[in-house]
Amino acid sequence: MKIGEVAKRVGVDVHVLRHWHDMGVVVPDRAESGHRIYTEEHIRRLRIVQSCQSVGMSLAEIRLVLHRDEEGRAEIIDLRLRWIRLQRAQLEDAEKFLEHVIGCTHDFLTRCSDCTKYASKDWSANHQAGRADSLMTNNS
Numbered sequence: 598m599k600i601g602e603v604a605k606r607v608g609v610d611v612h613v614l615r616h617w618h619d620m621g622v623v624v625p626d627r628a629e630s631g632h633r634i635y636t637e638e639h640i641r642r643l644r645i646v647q648s649c650q651s652v653g654m655s656l657a658e659i660r661l662v663l664h665r666d667e668e669g670r671a672e673i674i675d676l677r678l679r680w681i682r683l684q685r686a687q688l689e690d691a692e693k694f695l696e697h698v699i700g701c702t703h704d705f706l707t708r709c710s711d712c713t714k715y716a717s718k719d720w721s722a723n724h725q726a727g728r729a730d731s732l733m734t735n736n737s
């Protein structure tokens with residue numbers, strides 16, 4: 598399948614596919630004419646790239662996820678897993694807080710012990726764990 602068809606099928610611009618190729622994320626085959634040729638396997642990879650991007654992963658990280666033998670792969674995946682778990686915990690906490698707030702009868706949030714409990718949470722560890730991207734940049 599040629600790059601134009603692939604772009605339509607996965608819903609990205611041709612220049613994005615070229616960029617992902619240049620970055621070594623999804624490297625298509627080459628026809629004798631020099632045109633990029635994508636197989637169904639490439640399409641599946643492209644869809645994984647899109648899913649990973651939609652949750653905030655960088656191309657450098659995604660490249661590691663897709664290529665089993667890359668150095669530092671396990672560490673980066675582990676870091677991203679920790680970040681995802683912290684994000685989930687933080688979101689669940691925000692959900693509980695908002696579920697409470699909608700029915701909270703205190704005139705100010707600060708007068709309610711349940712509301713202030715939420716404000717006292719320290720999520721700075723989350724920002725630490727989110728540094729996967731900066732680590733990647735330092736490594737390359």
Ligand SMILES: [Zn+2]
Pocket residue numbers: 697698701702703706709710711712
């Ligand atoms: Zn409250």
